[in-house]
Amino acid sequence: MEDLIRFALVGLGVGAMYVLMAQGLIAIYRGSGILNFALGSIGMVGVYVEWELNVNRKLPFLVAALIGVLVSAGLGALVQMYIMRPLRHRSSLIRVVATLGILLTLQSLAILRYTSVPKSIKSALPVNRVNVFGDVFVTAERLILVVIAIVVTLGMYLLYRYTKFGLATSAVAENERVASSLGLSPNRIAVFNWALGSGLAGLAAILIAPIVTLQPTVMTGLVLAATATALVAGFRSFPLALLAGLLIGVCESEVNMQFPDLPGVGKAVPFVFIVIWMVVRGQAIPQRDYLLQKLPSIGNGRMRWSLLVTTVAIVGALLLSSPNVWVDAYVVTICFAILLLSVVVLTGYTGQLSLAQFAIAGFGAFVAGRLASTQGWPFIVCLVIGVTATVPLGILLALPAIRTRGINLAIITLGLGTALELIVFANQNLTGGVQGTLIDSPTLFGYPIDAGAHPGRYGIVTLVGLVLMVLMVGNLRRGRSGRRLIAVRTNERAAAALGISVRSAKLYAFGVAA
Known part of the structure; x- marks a missing residue:
């Protein structure tokens, strides 16, 4: 029983990172109607910038992390303005393929610059063990990640629920043409949402890199698990994404505990969520x-x-x-x-x-x-x-x-x-x-x-x-x-x-x- 609880607490930390990435996916989808498979690679750019500045240039972690998040946010805004905006009238299939092209391009550039060899990063968060109860211990880092995910989720919920920016985003998502007639700029709103979502991806990548190591393919793969989280949330609900992400992280950790001789089974948990959810919620007749x-x-x-x-x-x-x-x-x-x-x-x-x-x-x-x-x-x-x-x-x-x-x-x-x-x-x-x-x-x-x-x-x-x-x-x-x-x-x-x-x-x- 203690092992069950211990692995569940460990999974909460990974699930918290899925939550942050999923919040970015939801923000971009609500602002532009695009499922951004390139979000993980955009976050990867931010974490490599942070690593370069912190390790090689000796800048303080907070300064390097802030610059990394801003670089991811700026890159996301540029992608929307110069790649996705010209495709706004094309089918969703073409836009999805475009994001996949961006993913592969950024991933290949990262491999050329930094190789595909994993890099170990020292966590900036405290890693001392915390006694939860009895003989159950967990690192403080995992608990802090959960707190960060909760705070970000609360902030995103309040931002999109009560601010003019959030209401404008909802208006554009409901009917872009009517929103334009009311003086709103769908393109500007989309750019802001892409910047916000990409910044969250950079933050998630920076925080999770010490756990999963820094590697281009690993960073870009995180968006797949985050997609399962955002999918359960309907690409709209930030609180539901929080619950789904933490649940997926816990399930992934528990499966790894139960099947230690089957590598990869735990990582497949998010995709099982995707299959079950899509089959149950899908429609035989197209909309x-x-x-x-x-x-x-x-x-x-x-x-x-x-x-x-x-x-x-x-x-x-x-x-x-x-x-x-x-x-x-x-x-x-x-x-x-x-x-x-x-x-x-x-x-x-x-x-x-x-x-x-x-x-x-x-x-x-x-x-x-x-x-x-x-x-x-x-x-x-x-x-x-x-x-x-x-x-x-x-x-x-x-x-x-x-x-x-x-x-x-x-x-x-x-x-x-x-x-x-x-x-x-x-x-x-x-x-x-x-x-x-x-x-x-x-x-x-x-x-x-x-x-x-x-x-x-x-x-x-x-x-x-x-x-x-x-x-x-x-x-x-x-x-x-x-x-x-x-x-x-x-x-x-x-x-x-x-x-x-x-x-x-x-x-x-x-x-x-x-």
Whole structure:
């Protein structure tokens, strides 16, 4: 019982950081209607600035932390003014993709500047142990974090409830056009909310860095757990976000205690919250605002054979004549192109935004690699089984799509994909221990195609695979199945009225894309 309470108190500290990040998400969403997946990376910039000033420049922690928070706030305001504002009339899918692009850009820049090696940071908060009762002790740092989360939540609630700024934000969220007619500036309000939300993200990152270490991927990953917190709060209620964040933190800590031999299970708790909440609260029939969104135009699927043949010939020549380092880059590009074709089917043809496609691809590679390593099966057999194994996973991801769509679907697929990474890919018990999965040199019908010894041959194999997938996707677009998917993308209600099974179309699209 004491261990249960002790781990619950430890989880409150982590949950408090989820709360701070979630408050930033809510502020930005209320002010601009955008789910900002880049918030964690914006907070990451603030904590690196604080670390640089405090550790390398020897500035006091409070001064360095204040500058870091202001840098995050300023960066958030700039993102809104110069990136998100021009996209304000585009669909929510495009705006979500834009925030993901910002996330990857900032994360890559941080890795180039500071590398991906974790950095240990000494906490500026007191870390002495506090006796709660009996033999239950917890560091004062965790309790202070909870107090900070409560104070910030109270401040945000009062700000948005009783001040002119909060009332103006609510007015813009309800009806931007009417608010503009009353003299309010939606753009200015959005900038202020982005600055406030990004500043909170910087504060959260600075406070949690001593607990989780300073690392670009860790900092940006915090926003995923915060998304679960904000989701439960409906992206509106600050007090509810406080309760949800603390609860998620406690559950995460308790799961880690109960399953110490399963790394990553505790971190998957927020994504379980996402799945359950979205499935329970989702709607099978889309709302009117989703139907009115403008989506990009799509091609007709017709092949320009001269262009295709010329491109294949040029790429094939490059694969056979270029240095190995360039061939490796070409092969990676070709593999990414194959992966992006799944996005074409799912998002381009069906209008479903899935952020789990890399996880699905990784699962197929995991299955094929383990079969080749443990069973010694031929390359082509493992390839076919690996591809086939992704289809049920894709259909499983499609089940929530029946009741969710748009941003909500992006959240749930990202959660499922991240949970798969944490539970399966990061589990050494499943991936072959410390050495990982060792695979013998592959052969195709007795012909060696090892990427290390024969990179050109392997590149030709991947190029052939890309051409086949391009032809398949083009044929899908021109066929009856493609027209059904496009009808669902255009208007689900109208498609259902014409006798098209929206449910079957989505399951089919997710299965093919997988």
